[in-house]
Amino acid sequence: xxxxxxxxxxxNKPGALARVVGxxxxxGYNIDSLHVDPIEDFSPYKFIEDELDVKFSIGEVSRLVIKxxxxxxxxxxxxxxxxxLIEVIAVSDEDSTYLKGILRDENLL
Amino acid sequence: xKLAGNDMLIQSLINEGVEYIFxxxxxxxxxxxxxxxxxxxxQHILVRHEQGATHAADGxxxxxxxxxxxxxxxxxxxxxxxxxxxxxxxxxxxMVVISGQVQSHLIGTDAFQETDMIGISRPIVKxxxxxxxxxxxxxxxxxxxxxxxxxxxxxxxxDIPKDLTNPDDLFDYEYPEEVNIRSYNPPVKPEATQIERVxxxxxxxxxxxIYAGGGTISSNASKELIELNSYINVPVTxxxxxxxxxxxxxxxxxxxxxxxxxYQANMAMHNADLILAIGARFDxxxxxxxxxxxxxxxxxxxxxxxxxxxxxIEADIAVFGQVKDSLQAIxxxxxxxxxxxxxxxxxxxxxxxxxxxxxxxxxxxxxxDNSDENPILPQAAVQHIYQESKGKAFVTSDVGQHQMFAAxxxxxxxxxxxxxxGGLGTMGFGLPSAMGVKLxxxxxxxxxxxxxxxxxxxxxxxxxxxxxxxxxKIFNINNLALGMVKQWQDMxxxxxxxxxxxxxxxxxxxxxxxxxxxxxxxITKNSDLKKGIEEAFSIKDKLVxxxxxxxxxxxxxxxxxxxxxxxxxxxxxxxxxx
Numbered sequence: 001x002x003x004x005x006x007x008x009x010x011x012n013k014p015g016a017l018a019r020v021v022g023x024x025x026x027x028g029y030n031i032d033s034l035h036v037d038p039i040e041d042f043s044p045y046k047f048i049e050d051e052l053d054v055k056f057s058i059g060e061v062s063r064l065v066i067k068x069x070x071x072x073x074x075x076x077x078x079x080x081x082x083x084x085l086i087e088v089i090a091v092s093d094e095d096s097t098y099l100k101g102i103l104r105d106e107n108l109l
Numbered sequence: 110x111k112l113a114g115n116d117m118l119i120q121s122l123i124n125e126g127v128e129y130i131f132x133x134x135x136x137x138x139x140x141x142x143x144x145x146x147x148x149x150x151x152q153h154i155l156v157r158h159e160q161g162a163t164h165a166a167d168g169x170x171x172x173x174x175x176x177x178x179x180x181x182x183x184x185x186x187x188x189x190x191x192x193x194x195x196x197x198x199x200x201x202x203x204m205v206v207i208s209g210q211v212q213s214h215l216i217g218t219d220a221f222q223e224t225d226m227i228g229i230s231r232p233i234v235k236x237x238x239x240x241x242x243x244x245x246x247x248x249x250x251x252x253x254x255x256x257x258x259x260x261x262x263x264x265x266x267x268d269i270p271k272d273l274t275n276p277d278d279l280f281d282y283e284y285p286e287e288v289n290i291r292s293y294n295p296p297v298k299p300e301a302t303q304i305e306r307v308x309x310x311x312x313x314x315x316x317x318x319i320y321a322g323g324g325t326i327s328s329n330a331s332k333e334l335i336e337l338n339s340y341i342n343v344p345v346t347x348x349x350x351x352x353x354x355x356x357x358x359x360x361x362x363x364x365x366x367x368x369x370x371x372y373q374a375n376m377a378m379h380n381a382d383l384i385l386a387i388g389a390r391f392d393x394x395x396x397x398x399x400x401x402x403x404x405x406x407x408x409x410x411x412x413x414x415x416x417x418x419x420x421x422i423e424a425d426i427a428v429f430g431q432v433k434d435s436l437q438a439i440x441x442x443x444x445x446x447x448x449x450x451x452x453x454x455x456x457x458x459x460x461x462x463x464x465x466x467x468x469x470x471x472x473x474x475x476x477x478d479n480s481d482e483n484p485i486l487p488q489a490a491v492q493h494i495y496q497e498s499k500g501k502a503f504v505t506s507d508v509g510q511h512q513m514f515a516a517x518x519x520x521x522x523x524x525x526x527x528x529x530x531g532g533l534g535t536m537g538f539g540l541p542s543a544m545g546v547k548l549x550x551x552x553x554x555x556x557x558x559x560x561x562x563x564x565x566x567x568x569x570x571x572x573x574x575x576x577x578x579x580x581x582k583i584f585n586i587n588n589l590a591l592g593m594v595k596q597w598q599d600m601x602x603x604x605x606x607x608x609x610x611x612x613x614x615x616x617x618x619x620x621x622x623x624x625x626x627x628x629x630x631x632i633t634k635n636s637d638l639k640k641g642i643e644e645a646f647s648i649k650d651k652l653v654x655x656x657x658x659x660x661x662x663x664x665x666x667x668x669x670x671x672x673x674x675x676x677x678x679x680x681x682x683x684x685x686x687x
Contacts, residue, residue, distance in 0.1 A: 013290055014239065015227060026232045054291045080416035086236040086256060089292045100294040101415070 003032060004093055007077070007109040008064040011049060011087040012038050019085050020064060026094050029078055032067040037062050047108065048090055051099055061089065063109075112282040114243040115140040115274035116147075118207065123150045124284040124607035127178050129169060129548055130154070131162035136180025136222055137209030138272035143410045145180075154548065154577060159186050163193020164567065167202050168542025171528045172503060173549045174329060176203035176257050183209045185188070188229065188266075192535060195233040197264040199532025200350060201327055203257040204228075204264040205250075210239075212272040226268045235263030240273050248288075253286045256361070257396045260295025261414040262327055276473070281677035297412060299430040304438045306426050307385075307409050311443075312450055313544035315382035317343045320366065320395075323350030323531065324388020324412060325432050331524040333436035334387065340443045342452045344462055346374040348389050350531040354519030358500075363462065364471065367395040368669050369513040372469035372679060372687075373462050376669035379676040380461075386411065388432045389529045391421040392532070401675035402575045411435050423487030469667070469681050471517055479635040484660035486584045487511060489635075491518040493642045494556065494584055502554035502582075503528060503546045507563030509593040511586035517559040537566030540583065544570060546578045554646075556581070561587040561615060561656075571625045574652050582645055583654045585618060588661045596664045600680070622654040633658045 011014050017036060024031050039045065039061050049055060070078065075093055082091045083098035091100045092109035099108070112120060116140055120656040122130070130153045134142040145153050156162040159181045166177025177197075181190050187208040197204045211220040227237050236256045238249045246269075253265040311317060325334055331354045338345060338361060345355045346366040355362055364371035366378055378384065384406045389395070396402040399421050410417075410424035411432050418427045428435045443450075476489040476496075491514045504519055506512045507529040512529055521527045528546060530538040543557040564585055574581060591609040598606050619629030628651050638657070645653045670678035670686060680686045 015231075015242075017239075018228070019231060022231050052291050077416065077420055077556045084414070084416055086290065098415075100292060103295050103415075 003067055003069045004075060006066045006068065006082070007092045008066070008082065008088055009039070009090040010062055010064060010085075011089065012060055012062040013087055016062070016087040017032065017064070018056055019087065020066070020082065023081055023085065024066075024068070027078070027081060029068055029070055029074070032069055034064070034066050036062055036064045048059060048099065052089070110282045111279040113165065113274070113276045113279055114246060114269070115144040115276055116238075116589040117243060117246040117282050118250065118269065118274065119144040119148055119151075119209065120282065121247050122178060123148065125250065125254050127151050129234040129545075130178050130180050131156060131165045131169075131545065132180030133159050133162060133182065133186055135186045135209065135676060137183035137211055137271045138180065138186070140271065140276055141180065143276065150401035153180070154573070155211050155226065155572050158542065158567065159189035159574065160193050160537060161544075161567050161570045163190050163204070163206065164196065164535075164538050166530050167193060167538075168505060168545030170197070170202050170204055170545075171542070172525050172546040173527065176205055176254060177202065177545065177684070179206040180353045181206070181208050181305070182222065183211055183226070184224045187224055187226040191229060191233070192537075194230055194264045194266070195532050196533045196535045196538060198233045198235070200478070200530065201262050202264070203262040205253050205257050205267065207269065208263060210268045213270045216270065226266065230266045233264070234266050235261075237266040237268065243273050243278060246281060247284045250288060251285045251288045254414060255290070256293065256464070257362045261324075261417075270558035273446060280576055282353070290566045295416070295484060297431060297434065298525075299428050299435040299438050300324035301438070303426060303428045303443055304435070307428060308442050308446060310383055310407055310409060310426060311341055312446070313384070315454060316381045317341070317383040317385065317455070318377050318381040319343060319355070319385045319387065320348070320389055321351045321354050321387040322348035322389025324390075325351055325354045326388070326524045328388060328413070328432040329644055330388070330433035330436050333433055333440060336440050337436055338442070340440070343452065343455060344377050344459070346370070346377065348392070348395060348531070349516055349529065351389065352516060352527045353524045356522040358522055360490070365516050366676075367392075369517065369665050369667065371471055371517070372667050372681065373465040375669070375676040376465045377462055378403055378406075383407050386410045386424075387436070390417045396421060397671060397674050397676055403676065434458045435559075464481050472526065479638070481634045481636050483635060485586065485632070485635050485638055486502055487514045487659040487663055488518050490584065490586055490638065490657050490659060491515050491558065491644075493639055494558065495519045497642050497646045498554050498556060500532070501544075502526070502556045503550065505539045505543040505557045507530065507559040507566075508534045508536045509560050509563060509591065510588070510596065510665050511558055511560040511563075511592070512584040514586065519558070534562040539563060540581075541570045542556065543581045543583075544574060544577075544579055547581050548577070557581055557583045558621060559583060559585055560592065561585055561589065561618070562591045571622060571627065571652070575625045575627065579652060580648075580650055581652050583652070585654065585656045586659055587618075587656055588659050588663070589615070590661055592663075593665070599664065618654060618656040622652070627652040627654055630655045632656065
């Protein structure tokens with residue numbers, strides 16, 4: 001088991017963070033560290049805007065970074081569970097990214 | 110048009126085409142109930158406990174495919190709804206639950222009847238909304254119904270503080286025609302390359318099995334499944350949640366698989382070289398020990414939910430998307446390539462399955478053993494119910510031995526006819542869910558097969574049935590104990606029967622239901638069984654409760670050997686295993 005880092009882009013709405021944190025507890029995964037802040041510079045995420053055909057404005061979307069120590073085999077399951085949360089727009093680990101239901105074989109975030 | 114929050118909420122439900130609201134009023138929901146009073150397009154069904162409201166809405170949803178709608182007040186109203194929400198969540202049933210909340214300025218002050226409904230329900234909902242302003246109500250309701258009914262379906266909670274339903278504050282109302290949630294995009298179309306791989310796998314297999322579950326029903330893909338098997342003609346098993354999606358009376362049907370599945374279904378799965386898992390999720394009641402599951406099988410998994418695939422059993426080929434779309438695509442391709450398929454290559458496999466069936470299949474002659482010296486067998490009771498209802502009824506059930514006997518001996522030929530709590534295993538589900546089904550289909554026969562343990566968990570709804578004149582047939586498979594727990598205690602705890610008996614405290618169910626204005630029938634011996642059940646079916650305009658005293662020592666078999674067993678390891682009778 002090694003420490004893995006997950007990056008999420010999610011709607012900055014009340015309760016959204018609680019859904020992510022709750023999911024870790026509910027599914028029996030542990031959180032080593034967690035950092036969240038609203039995104040102010042969207043230039044690195046323009047590909048998301050293009051892909052989803054949306055335009056983010058300041059304060060609308062947050063970036064969440066979670067470190068967790070889990071078995072490799074569980075990582076895909078965690079990604080998929082997080083991807084299912086309605087307010088999560090994209091989620092990446094070191095190897096892949098889910099961009100709303102669509103899996104990419106690279107870390108885009 | 111300008112409306113107040115309470116009227117907006119109700120008008121939004123009308124715009125969604127809601128027919129019934131199942132609910133219970135209270136302080137925080139008073140403004141909303143005033144709006145319900147003022148309209149006539151939807152009917153509110155007043156239950157006797159909020160759990161009953163959620164199960165009734167759930168039964169309505171399972172039978173019709175349309176979302177069930179629940180209305181409760183804050184605090185205890187909301188918490189009482191939790192078991193029913195969890196039931197719907199585990200079985201992916203579309204439901205919208207609206208809970209009143211204390212006024213915005215009181216939130217967080219431990220106000221009267223305040224509870225954090227969003228927090229409490231978070232792990233058991235697909236999504237939830239807190240209404241923050243009246244003008245957002247139409248959009249929130251639209252999104253809630255969209256989320257509940259698309260992708261992998263599930264319950265959605267809308268929590269609305271009382272001040273936002275105040276009849277004096279008017280805002281512009283317009284119900285959105287479309288909904289587009291940028292962060293929510295369930296997969297729709299399967300990938301063509303995967304479809305080709307599946308067809309190749311079928312054409313290359315010798316021992317294929319179709320294993321279809323509740324997702325096939327949710328996706329309304331029964332017709333497509335039957336069409337698929339008209340081309341490939343392979344054995345089909347259904348999960349507890351999938352019963353009815355493939356006709357049980359078809360000769361390719363193996364019966365249910367899993368914990369109490371048939372011998373031939375479990376053996377077929379264990380020995381298969383190809384498993385087509387369609388809208389099924391390899392639940393622990395299906396796989397037994399996952400490491401020992403179907404050791405030689407290639408696994409094809411059709412699912413709308415990414416996270417279900419390769420969660421328990423690694424899939425060799427995954428097909429994401431609505432099962433209906435995926436099966437349509439498979440059927441199109443198979444039709445083109447049908448000349449490549451020689452189905453006689455499955456003959457040996459079919460012969461093997463017939464042999465298993467004749468060796469240890471379910472005994473369908475149980476109902477013939479009708480001497481009064483023997484107690485009534487619960488399986489025989491179900492067989493009579495099946496015959497008298499001609500296999501056409503909607504059957505709801507509770508949880509326990511009676512549920513398994515119903516699943517084994519009532520043969521469902523159509524989807525959405527078998528209504529039970531598969532994932533959560535909620536006792537108390539049967540009666541209220543039957544109310545929802547009966548309201549949706551007033552002219553159809555609706556049966557609840559229950560036990561004397563389960564029925565008492567929501568027995569208060571007998572009163573609701575009386576108020577709304579719901580002529581359901583309730584068959585109480587009465588073994589005077591919590592039968593499934595007792596069975597486990599017999600098998601694993603040397604027969605130490607801990608807390609499974611009510612001693613002599615059971616009510617006389619006949620008298621009890623008669624006090625609600627219903628008809629009660631009590632059957633205690635074999636010679637009265639057929640007659641009593643016939644009598645029940647002859648009464649059309651009243652709820653009939655048939656209390657059937659059955660053998661208190663009967664066990665449900667087959668039963669998977671656990672822990673560490675595989676699907677071929679089964680108890681076949683008391684003291685006898687494979």
